[in-house]
Amino acid sequence: MAHLSVENLCYDIGGRRIIDSISIEFSARRSVVLGPNGAGKSVLLRLCHGLLVPTAGSICWRADANVAVRQAMVFQRPVMLRRSALANLTHALSLAGVGASEARERAITALRSAGLEALAHRSARVLSGGEQQRLALARAWALRPDILFLDEPTANLDPVATREVEAVIDAIHRAGTQVIMTTHNLGQARRMGDDILFIARGRLLERASADHFFRAPKSAEAAAFIEGELPW
Amino acid sequence: MLEYVKRCIVRVWAIDTLRDAGLQALELMIGLDEAMMNIVALSVQVSLSAVVLSCLIALPIGAATAVGRFPGRQAIIVVMNAFMGLPPVVVGLIVYLALSRAGPLGPMGLLFTPTAMVLAQALLVTPIIAALTRQIVADAWEEYREQLQSLGSNGFRSALTLIWDTRFSLLTAVLAGLGRATAEVGAVMIVGGNIDGVTRVMTTAIALETSKGDLALALALGAILILLVVMLNSSAYLISEAARRRYG
Numbered sequence: 001m002a003h004l005s006v007e008n009l010c011y012d013i014g015g016r017r018i019i020d021s022i023s024i025e026f027s028a029r030r031s032v033v034l035g036p037n038g039a040g041k042s043v044l045l046r047l048c049h050g051l052l053v054p055t056a057g058s059i060c061w062r063a064d065a066n067v068a069v070r071q072a073m074v075f076q077r078p079v080m081l082r083r084s085a086l087a088n089l090t091h092a093l094s095l096a097g098v099g100a101s102e103a104r105e106r107a108i109t110a111l112r113s114a115g116l117e118a119l120a121h122r123s124a125r126v127l128s129g130g131e132q133q134r135l136a137l138a139r140a141w142a143l144r145p146d147i148l149f150l151d152e153p154t155a156n157l158d159p160v161a162t163r164e165v166e167a168v169i170d171a172i173h174r175a176g177t178q179v180i181m182t183t184h185n186l187g188q189a190r191r192m193g194d195d196i197l198f199i200a201r202g203r204l205l206e207r208a209s210a211d212h213f214f215r216a217p218k219s220a221e222a223a224a225f226i227e228g229e230l231p232w
Numbered sequence: 233m234l235e236y237v238k239r240c241i242v243r244v245w246a247i248d249t250l251r252d253a254g255l256q257a258l259e260l261m262i263g264l265d266e267a268m269m270n271i272v273a274l275s276v277q278v279s280l281s282a283v284v285l286s287c288l289i290a291l292p293i294g295a296a297t298a299v300g301r302f303p304g305r306q307a308i309i310v311v312m313n314a315f316m317g318l319p320p321v322v323v324g325l326i327v328y329l330a331l332s333r334a335g336p337l338g339p340m341g342l343l344f345t346p347t348a349m350v351l352a353q354a355l356l357v358t359p360i361i362a363a364l365t366r367q368i369v370a371d372a373w374e375e376y377r378e379q380l381q382s383l384g385s386n387g388f389r390s391a392l393t394l395i396w397d398t399r400f401s402l403l404t405a406v407l408a409g410l411g412r413a414t415a416e417v418g419a420v421m422i423v424g425g426n427i428d429g430v431t432r433v434m435t436t437a438i439a440l441e442t443s444k445g446d447l448a449l450a451l452a453l454g455a456i457l458i459l460l461v462v463m464l465n466s467s468a469y470l471i472s473e474a475a476r477r478r479y480g
Contacts, residue, residue, distance in 0.1 A: 125480025
């Protein structure tokens with residue numbers, strides 16, 4: 001299992017501090033980052049994934065064996081290329097350096113696992129929102145990541161599509177991938193989180209097991225957040 | 233009174249010639265007059281070659297300035313946008329000077345050949361196609377950037393992916409260039425010389441025939457030119473509509 005830890009992580013943009021000295025070791029198999037809008041959840045994930053460069057602090061990846069850690073990210077709004085669902089997956093695999101025939105095999109396997117095999121040759125951008133998000137998960141899965149980042153993966157979906165997406169995330173996790181996700185959906189955080197990280201105004205206010213966090217939050221902000229109050 | 237009658241007669245006579253010219257033009261078009269069709273064929277050949285040549289330069293430049301961050305990028309964008317409205321006669325003059333006997337490319341002996349016309353038109357439409365490509369690819373890059381970076385796509389691969397993904401929108405940019413190339417007259421007139429059977433294209437023929445007073449051929453060529461442009465644009469519209477339905 002790969003280990004990801006961040007140390008005194010800071011991120012400024014336009015003189016505003018978005019992430020304020022956060023230190024976490026992501027040890028749980030499934031971590032859920034919770035917090036109000038603008039808390040810095042998405043920015044934290046992007047920093048960890050390497051899409052943003054931290055202003056200060058460090059991000060440390062450690063793998064068990066001497067191999068590079070593979071990571072993937074699925075965004076709130078899936079971005080699909082104007083080609084078939086299958087071709088979207090093989091494109092990602094080709095970028096990862098996987099040969100054509102193996103890429104095709106892995107892509108088909110991933111589509112099957114996400115329940116999208118029947119849509120393999122349909123154009124990706126005309127699929128429904130839920131199907132596109134499952135396709136984005138299949139694309140990430142085909143890369144066989146050690147760690148998968150999910151930024152509010154079900155934010156734009158109806159309850160049925162949300163359940164389907166959660167099922168795919170669950171399958172990916174059970175196949176051995178560590179999942180780090182953000183969400184606004186407290187029910188989802190309960191269902192999907194082993195560990196909860198509560199962030200507000202760029203600071204890590206609380207970290208606890210999901211069970212513990214929802215039963216007895218330590219910080220007043222977290223308690224208010226769970227109650228649906230808006231002290232901000 | 234006498235003055236008024238004279239003016240009326242002149243006007244009717246004028247309408248008569250117009251009518252005759254129109255009828256003759258129709259005859260030329262229906263009969264697919266050989267001389268006329270040669271002019272049309274050369275026009276299409278020159279402009280298509282110019283646009284193909286231009287695409288080889290303009291698509292990479294447009295995509296590179298949309299995706300890349302390199303020194304001189306801003307300058308290229310400013311020049312591209314400024315040159316979108318380049319006057320054809322000035323482009324013709326520059327190409328003329330370059331290809332004339334004393335010019336840097338003089339020894340190639342290209343002046344007053346269709347190749348010279350291709351070069352002039354390519355120079356004219358490259359900024360247009362490049363600037364439109366940059367806009368289209370930059371908009372797509374805005375949407376795709378994080379995803380492609382997340383997948384480990386470098387700038388070069390991303391540019392290729394974006395060109396392919398925006399292919400139906402880029403078709404419109406290329407057609408804008410083709411429209412400009414077929415419609416311009418100044419540049420091909422200067423570097424081609426409007427030589428009958430060698431470098432005479434639709435626009436230069438229309439200009440010449442009109443000034444000679446041979447309205448029939450001018451009208452026929454004008455009608456064909458408009459027909460071509462309308463056909464091109466409507467097929468582009470249909471293609472991009474079909475693509476939007478199929479690929480989203």
